[in-house]
Amino acid sequence: MHPATAVVADIVAAITPLDPLEQEHIEQTLSWLAGTDDIFRREPPVTPPQHLVSYVVVVEVRACVPRGGGQQRVRSHTATNIAATRQVVHPVSGPMPHSA
Incomplete structure (x- = not known):
């Protein structure tokens, strides 16, 4: 093989x-x-x-931002969401550390 x-x-x-x-x-x-x-x-x-x-799902993070926050709110919310969800999970060995 x-x-x-x-x-x-x-x-x-x-x-x-x-x-x-x-x-x-x-x-x-x-x-x-x-x-x-x-x-x-x-x-x-x-x-x-x-x-x-293989299939990939694309997510528009800005579409998840609460209204009324302005551009700075969008930046902050986007950065927070990316930081919170930025994890690679290997299908065999599990979560993998990410580099900053």
């Missing part, structure tokens, strides 16, 4: 399923990873037919 594929397999194997369907998906994914190293898309839209996909 290619090292990159092994890392993905380790991450998937460390997931604790919340229901039987998730357990089934984990087993299917591990079976797929054990059978190929061709896990990254090489050509759009689907080559290889089964490949890894």
Whole structure:
């Protein structure tokens, strides 16, 4: 198994399923990873037919600021929210320290 594929397999194997369907998906994914190293898309839209996909959620922090505070309030609120939520969590080893 290619090292990159092994890392993905380790991450998937460390997931604790919340229901039987998730357990089934984990087993299917591990079976797929054990059978190929061709896990990254090489050509759009689907080559290889089964490949890894990642999704990112973008949050507009300023949309969460209470009204009536002005620009300084937006800056302060944004900085506070970013500082409070700035933590990287590795799916296998858990929370990771961040650098300032």
